[in-house]
Amino acid sequence: MAEPLRSLRATALDRALLPLHRWVWQDPGRRALKLLRFAETEADGGRDLSRAAEVTRDPLLRRLYLRHAQDEERHAHLFRARGRELLHSLPRGGSVSFEANFFAPGERGLDDLHVESEGDESLLAFLHLSEEAAAQRFVIYQKSLAHDPETRDLFRRILHDEAFHMSYTHAQLTRIAGPRTRRRIWQARLGRLWKAYLRVAAALAGVIGSLILRVQYFVLLPPFVFLARRAARREPEGFAPSRALPDARSQY
């Protein structure tokens, strides 16, 4: 287990962006909220893994997924406790306007997992990549937290588990997929890319949709506002009669 932990390095991009990471983690309020957000992500991950344990027919995988789920639950607890601690140390009413969630996501913060639709091989490949990405990320977070030894130590402890998760998912994938292992990992990599594209596309579509609806709101609605308000003023306060027996074929 020590071997993968030693060989873990942040990605080149993350290393280049270290000053930015330091800035993200500098503010104690933001740090607290990020840890609390991580706690939620870990708890969600734990639920996904327990579902994976329920779905798989491989007894060894079931045991490993259950242990992994318990690890995630423990991480959630640790993140939550530290986040609350930090929050309590802050002056009351302090707020953070920018949490930088996209820039510094939690473990599977940007990865959607649909356990039921995955086979054991693809799930293991996904988990392996996801744990690897999280571990690399946690390495850079550790480096960004020189000013907060307690939080840095928390990441160090969790990183130890992440290294185990990375190793076991790879070992089990090799056991199950044999010569298909590399292909599975590449498929998972492409799947992550595709999902990332979909997320970006959906977010963009959402922004455009909101913009169009906002324009409609200000252009189309105003003429009817007066009528609606007048009707509201005429509505009696209290009870209104119910409709006798609405027609079941109608959507109105």
Add this chain to the structure above:
Amino acid sequence: MRILGISAHYHDSAAALVVDGIPVCAVQEERLSRRKNDAAFPIGAIDFCLEEAKLEPEDLDAVVFYEKPMLKLERVLTLALRGFPRTARSFPKAMRNLLGEKLWIKGIIASHLGIPARKILFTEHHQAHAATAFFTAPTRRAAILTADGVGEWATFSLGTGEIRDDGSADLRLLREVRFPHSLGMLYSTFTAFLGFPVNEGEYKVMGLAAYGEPRYLDEVRRILRRTPDGAFALDLDYFEYHLSAARSFSRKFVDVFGPPRDAWDPIDLSSDDGRRFADVACSVQRVLEETLVDLARRLHQETGLDDLCLGGGVALNGCANARILRESGFSRVFVPSAPGDAGCALGAALCVDRLHFHRPHCEMPDHPFWGPEPGDVSRIAGEDGLPVDRLRDDAEVVRRVADELCRGRIVGWVEGRGEFGPRALGHRSILAAPSDASMRDKLNRSIKFREEFRPFAPAVPIEAAARFFELSPAAERLGRFMSGVFPVRPDFRARLAAVTHLDGTARVQTVEREMAPRFHALLEEVGRRTGIPVLLNTSFNLAGEPIVSRAVEAYSTFRRSGIDLLVCGRDLVAKRREEAVAPEEAVA
């Protein structure tokens, strides 16, 4: 006639199948998808219903959706207009939400099931609530009261139901209160203010209320005014839920009740803020209760009927239900096992069966067990090397489990079909001895991970209930689906410490032999050993997860928590001391 009811797209979606007037199955989507409060189109629940009844979608005579989507659109548009320009931010969100899926439900149902659109019918939201409450209750004539956050326009309605001698049924909603005036939204706003998740944390407000004083009664009464016709209206200056998608209470609300609780921050009842939150919870609970009691009392005076059927999410408030029974004048109060939106799937199907197709009413099976069978646990436990004891008969199961419970063990208890509704009523339950308060702490610490102020519920055989709890025969009925909160008799409070709330009450489940024979036998067996036939009964799930449905989920929950013994049918699985996977085995 085969009618499928569907509720979806708000929270807790569900499907229910009614064949020849009788429910065949009903299940919440979350129990199958394993996503808590899953609001997605309930395709898993529909598949389960059809498989259970061995039907194909084309065999269905009708599929009923539980609300009218166009009326909902009308409400959203109207409120956007009335709130212009303050609704500028919420409008795109609300419209995208509606236009995404909700508005096209007819097409979605038709395409998912491959049935012609003419077979797809709609009830009104509160009509479905009323139908769930009335048609599943053992009564021929009753007044009906439904209350929730909001359906299409209605948030509260009053009506009557009648089953005539020839079997024909009538269900009439007389009048309603419309959005944004809503008892459900009032309670949800306080839930959000107190830092709990809306549509999920309302139980917590009720639990927290017992720790407070009604210090804010006048303030809450000012916000929830009574109107001259006996209805109610909210002072909308205190709210924003009708204008904003982000926040439900206004600055004025905060001026009165103080800063809201941060959801991350645990409630410390010894601090000033903790006490303030408890006082706020107590005050809103008290005002909700007195308002509902008064509305029910007026309904009783108006209709002269003996029975009242309660529906809608507000009917999950056991303290209010108990007060309605005690003070409104009705002799009996019925609350279905699923009074919330999930139950509307069943209500919509029953409503169309009785009122649209005019089929005669049939006596309804009076139980909540419409979900899936658990299946077998022995294979997976065996694969993990855990000893599985397959016992000869139910009597042996009951004896063994009673032994374990009396030794202070925590038991995961799975039998037969799962419950329809939010409560575990003895088919998907975690059971423990109720005598020691440390058991409550142990459950909270190692299994449920929930706030200390939330009580655990007791289950008791109905014949013995009045000995331990202050229950009238009518209240015993309310306890059938754990729908009422009643005082524990003072003599037994110390001996039922794990299930007695701070104010000396408990949300009692009264168990009838006919409804759950094996669970009833277990309670009696425990009574023979301890003198008190009561068990702590909490839902079989971990924090953030839905109640388990199948054996495999029960097993995974058992493995991940401090449950000592898993009972699934006649199989008993106990934990080994050390069962974790050796890391070396995993990475070899």
